[in-house]
Amino acid sequence: xxxxxxxxxxxxxxxxxxxxxxxxxxxxxxxxxxxxxxxxxxxxxxxxxxx
Amino acid sequence: xxxxxxxxxxxxxxxxxxxxxxxxxxxxxxxxxxxxxxxxxxxxxxxxxxxxxxxxxxxxxxxxxxxxxxxxxxxxxxxxxxxxxxxxxxxxxxxxxxxxxxxxxxxxxxxxxxxxxxxxxxxxxxxxxxxxxxxxxxxxxxxxxxxxxxxxxxxxxxxxxxxxxxxxxxxxxxxxxxxxxxxxxxxxxxxxxxxxxxxxxxxxxxxxxxxxxxxxxxxxxxxxxxxxxxxxxxxxxxxxxxxxxxxxxxxxxxxxxxxxxxxxxxxxxxxxxxxxxxxxxxxxxxxxxxxxxxxxxxxxxxxxxxxxxxxxxxxxxxxxxxxxxxxxxxxxxxxxxxxxxxxxxxxxxxxxxxxxxxxxxxxxxxxxxxxxxxxxxxxxxxxxxxxxxxxxxxxxxxxxxxxxxxxxxxxxxxxxxxxxxxxxxxxxxxxxxxxxxxxxxxxxxxxxxxxxxxxxxxxxxxxxxxxxxxxxxxxxxxxxxxxxxxxxxxxxxxxxxxxxxxxxxxxxxxxxxxxxxxxxxxxxxxxxxxxxxxxxxxxxxxxxxxxxxxxxxxxxxxxxxxxxxxxxxxxxxxxxxxxxxxxxxxxxxxxxxxxxxxxxxxxxxxxxxxxxxxxxxxxxxxxxxxxxxxxxxxxxxxxxxxxxxxxxxxxxxxxxxxxxxxxxxxxxxxxxxxxxxxxxxxxxxxxxxxxxxxxxxxxxxxxxxxxxxxxxxxxxxxxxxxxxxxxxxxxxxxxxxxxxxxxxxxxxxxxxxxxxxxxxxxxxxxxxxxxxxxxxxxxxxxxxxxxxxxxxxxx
Numbered sequence: 001x002x003x004x005x006x007x008x009x010x011x012x013x014x015x016x017x018x019x020x021x022x023x024x025x026x027x028x029x030x031x032x033x034x035x036x037x038x039x040x041x042x043x044x045x046x047x048x049x050x051x
Numbered sequence: 052x053x054x055x056x057x058x059x060x061x062x063x064x065x066x067x068x069x070x071x072x073x074x075x076x077x078x079x080x081x082x083x084x085x086x087x088x089x090x091x092x093x094x095x096x097x098x099x100x101x102x103x104x105x106x107x108x109x110x111x112x113x114x115x116x117x118x119x120x121x122x123x124x125x126x127x128x129x130x131x132x133x134x135x136x137x138x139x140x141x142x143x144x145x146x147x148x149x150x151x152x153x154x155x156x157x158x159x160x161x162x163x164x165x166x167x168x169x170x171x172x173x174x175x176x177x178x179x180x181x182x183x184x185x186x187x188x189x190x191x192x193x194x195x196x197x198x199x200x201x202x203x204x205x206x207x208x209x210x211x212x213x214x215x216x217x218x219x220x221x222x223x224x225x226x227x228x229x230x231x232x233x234x235x236x237x238x239x240x241x242x243x244x245x246x247x248x249x250x251x252x253x254x255x256x257x258x259x260x261x262x263x264x265x266x267x268x269x270x271x272x273x274x275x276x277x278x279x280x281x282x283x284x285x286x287x288x289x290x291x292x293x294x295x296x297x298x299x300x301x302x303x304x305x306x307x308x309x310x311x312x313x314x315x316x317x318x319x320x321x322x323x324x325x326x327x328x329x330x331x332x333x334x335x336x337x338x339x340x341x342x343x344x345x346x347x348x349x350x351x352x353x354x355x356x357x358x359x360x361x362x363x364x365x366x367x368x369x370x371x372x373x374x375x376x377x378x379x380x381x382x383x384x385x386x387x388x389x390x391x392x393x394x395x396x397x398x399x400x401x402x403x404x405x406x407x408x409x410x411x412x413x414x415x416x417x418x419x420x421x422x423x424x425x426x427x428x429x430x431x432x433x434x435x436x437x438x439x440x441x442x443x444x445x446x447x448x449x450x451x452x453x454x455x456x457x458x459x460x461x462x463x464x465x466x467x468x469x470x471x472x473x474x475x476x477x478x479x480x481x482x483x484x485x486x487x488x489x490x491x492x493x494x495x496x497x498x499x500x501x502x503x504x505x506x507x508x509x510x511x512x513x514x515x516x517x518x519x520x521x522x523x524x525x526x527x528x529x530x531x532x533x534x535x536x537x538x539x540x541x542x543x544x545x546x547x548x549x550x551x552x553x554x555x556x557x558x559x560x561x562x563x564x565x566x567x568x569x570x571x572x573x574x575x576x577x578x579x580x581x582x583x584x585x586x587x588x589x590x591x592x593x594x595x596x597x598x599x600x601x602x603x604x605x606x607x608x609x610x611x612x613x614x615x616x617x618x619x620x621x622x623x624x625x626x627x628x629x630x631x632x633x634x635x636x637x638x639x640x641x642x643x644x645x646x647x648x649x650x651x652x653x654x655x656x657x658x659x660x661x662x663x664x665x666x667x668x669x670x671x672x673x674x675x676x677x678x679x680x681x682x683x684x685x686x687x688x689x690x691x692x693x694x695x696x697x698x699x700x701x702x703x704x705x706x707x708x709x710x711x712x713x714x715x716x717x718x719x720x721x722x723x724x725x726x727x728x729x730x731x732x733x734x735x736x737x738x739x740x741x742x743x744x745x746x747x748x749x750x751x752x753x754x755x756x757x758x759x760x761x762x763x764x765x766x767x768x769x770x771x772x773x774x775x776x777x778x779x780x781x782x783x784x785x786x787x788x789x790x791x792x793x794x795x796x797x798x799x800x801x802x803x804x805x806x807x808x809x810x811x812x813x814x815x816x817x818x819x820x821x822x823x824x825x826x827x828x829x830x831x832x833x834x835x836x837x838x839x840x841x842x843x844x845x846x
Contacts, residue, residue, distance in 0.1 A: 018327035022303060026334070029298040032597055033291035044601070045286035047137055047211040048277050 057527050064142040065520045068132045069422050070152050072415055075124035076506050078159060079411070082116030083502055087495045089113055092732070093699065094488050096723075099732035103167040106732055107658025111178040112166045117403060118176060118266065120159045125411040126270040127151070127194070130217050132418065133277035134198065137214055138205030139525040147197040154190040158183055170240045173655035173691045174255050176262050177231055181242040184232040191228070195221045202604045203534060206525045209601055212293040216273030218608050219301045223265040223615045230619075231258035235756060237749045241652070245757060248686035249317060250623075252694050256311035257619055264304040265615075267402065268370075271410050272300075275343050275367060278414050282359045288345035292338055299335040301611060303328050306618035310381035313390065314668040315694060316683045321622060322383065328618075329381030336374035343367040358433035362413030365441060369405025373398065387670055388459040391698040393484065397451025404444045404498055412436065412505055419509050425516025432508045440501035447494030454487035462698075463672040472675050477701045478728045534603050541606040545589065546596050549582040550613060562624065638684040638811040642759050643804070645751060646773040649742040650804025652750070653797050655691070657734065664695030665704040665808065678705040678809070685811050688759045700731060705809035712780055713787035715802045737797040744770050744795070776803060
């Protein structure tokens with residue numbers, strides 16, 4: 001397995017892996033961000049101004 | 052601190068903020084002055100006044116000063132100021148704050164002394180010697196404890212997004228710094244990194260790239276998310292976007308390091324990962340930039356009058372431009388042109404001067420009146436600083452673009468039949484960019500003038516006022532309102548357990564031997580199904596766990612660590628764990644003799660790697676110019692690797708045997724006597740100084756410990772072997788008409804090293820020839836296209 005990892009060009013799967021990971025991370029946190037209630041988001045965004 | 056029922060009045064520790072701010076300005080000017088000086092040395096070689104003021108030794112001083120002294124101190128000032136306000140709590144410990152400040156300044160002073168003395172580890176942005184590395188790690192821990200302790204005693208339940216970026220900075224830099232600096236000492240001032248060749252290259256650029264990401268970017272983004280709303284007097288444009296920005300940025304950034312090694316001997320799949328993740332970084336980077344710029348909605352009129360807003364807007368814009376250019380340079384075809392050229396230099400300076408420098412200036416102009424209770428001495432001066440700085444950056448970056456693209460095109464130009472170079476003489480390409488190198492000095496000087504003007508402006512403001520520590524009455528919150536999750540709740544829950552178990556099974560699939568790897572893959576599949584079912588039956592718990600991150604720093608920190616560690620693990624472990632003897636593309640580097648090793652240490656000490664690479668890329672122009680492309684096995688005993696990142700001079704990977712000893716002897720004494728038009732410093736000191744014999748045995752012992760196959764030798768044998776080889780070189784020099792050289796001088800050692808470059812053995816060649824089926828192109832022949840070599844080896 002090591003040898004394959006070192007030498008494999010992996011043209012056929014690396015792009016999919018990279019895109020899959022990125023898409024999963026983006027989608028997960030986009031969903032989380034939109035699930036954040038508006039009043040909570042507004043409150044959080046005003047924290048620096050809360051002097 | 053006075054207490055009144057559930058409210059208390061706290062006095063923020065602004066003294067620490069003031070100290071870091073002033074230190075940042077002072078070190079910034081020192082670092083940029085060094086930058087202008089070394090830029091001048093490239094055009095006027097006479098400015099290499101002495102050995103300790105030579106380009107190779109001062110360039111690391113410039114980069115370390117700007118990154119760790121200027122931006123580092125600025126970052127600490129911004130983090131400490133904003134964290135106290137966002138947590139509604141004074142910094143946890145005055146003692147830790149003092150240790151942090153003075154410890155960091157001592158580290159900078161130690162670096163400023165050791166680097167010009169030629170004491171270096173020979174890796175970019177990781178040059179500092181091992182005792183200073185340990186000090187950096189300790190002071191970073193002090194910073195981390197002070198920061199997290201402040202979070203733990205905060206009086207605000209929620210964690211604002213700026214704090215997220217600070218957490219990512221602290222844990223990721225700790226991880227990167229420790230791994231990349233793992234070394235075995237040979238003396239109090241010297242060590243060898245435990246990694247070699249490709250392993251070292253990958254770990255170094257995993258560190259180097261992410262030093263940019265997590266030292267120069269994430270803390271400044273946190274500062275942007277705090278100070279920009281303060282200056283614009285309105286909340287951040289979209290808090291939801293900031294969440295997506297944070298997670299996607301920290302997760303993707305860590306994978307992109309291999310884009311520093313495109314077209315090299317690095318395995319292709321790693322190069323591809325580097326390219327893909329770099330390209331996808333466009334999205335979060337521009338999301339962050341837009342979030343910053345749109346925060347000014349309804350306040351754009353301030354841009355006309357407020358220099359703080361000017362600096363912030365320009366800084367964020369430079370962030371966007373740099374993060375557009377970075378992925379562009381990570382495309383393999385573009386990188387073939389840009390890498391090793393001034394284009395990269397222009398790119399990093401757009402980020403350092405435009406993003407870091409302007410965000411620092413905006414923050415300092417905003418902070419000073421508040422920290423000293425006085426109106427800024429001159430707004431006009433601040434505006435003038437903005438314009439002279441902007442013009443300076445544009446001249447600098449524009450000149451480097453032209454220089455880099457011009458030299459890259461010339462170096463890569465081949466005749467129509469593709470059999471010869473159009474510009475075979477490297478010096479011709481250097482001569483053509485001299486004017487642009489001159490414009491760089493002008494651009495850098497203008498920027499430096501702006502910095503000095505800011506220092507004077509702030510100094511005069513400080514003199515008008517007096518130090519002010521802000522006091523504020525805050526409501527004390529109950530312990531149950533914050534950090535309700537301890538270690539148990541942090542780790543024993545579905546999201547964390549499923550993520551960690553999934554990662555372990557995938558790693559097991561990658562690393563276990565045949566048979567067991569398939570079993571691990573099947574387990575991973577079964578586990579994935581179970582995890583999905585568990586999520587379906589209790590997604591409310593998963594959601595609640597995520598929501599708790601907004602109020603609990605510990606699970607948040609763990610998740611961030613998992614996000615940044617994953618990319619590094621998958622990229623580095625295979626390369627580090629691999630059995631080097633069977634994975635070297637049928638070439639194994641010949642170990643250096645004691646004299647050659649001494650010469651190599653001199654090469655590293657003089658910072659030759661700042662201008663010379665030792666990596667012939669898998670590109671036709673490189674092969675035509677420098678010889679057969681470099682293989683993984685040819686640098687397998689190089690601790691540290693010397694692949695380089697810039698070619699102000701030619702590549703040296705196959706320098707050995709190219710010229711007689713006398714050529715190197717004359718060239719080191721007066722480069723222009725050999726290469727008319729060269730800008731290389733002369734090294735007369737090498738002709739009188741003796742190479743280090745005292746610790747040579749120890750160095751060989753450490754190399755042996757690291758796996759380099761040296762025969763057992765006593766201290767005396769090591770010295771005798773070195774001097775005998777020196778005598779041989781001196782004799783050969785005499786036959787070439789160069790008399791008077793001494794066998795124990797540095798020049799002899801460095802000639803020995805240079806003549807060894809590119810020497811390798813072909814192990815088990817005959818056995819492999821016997822085993823190779825007919826028609827398979829094996830073993831590899833010089834010039835075999837890059838795309839075919841992998842399939843040949845894996846047969």
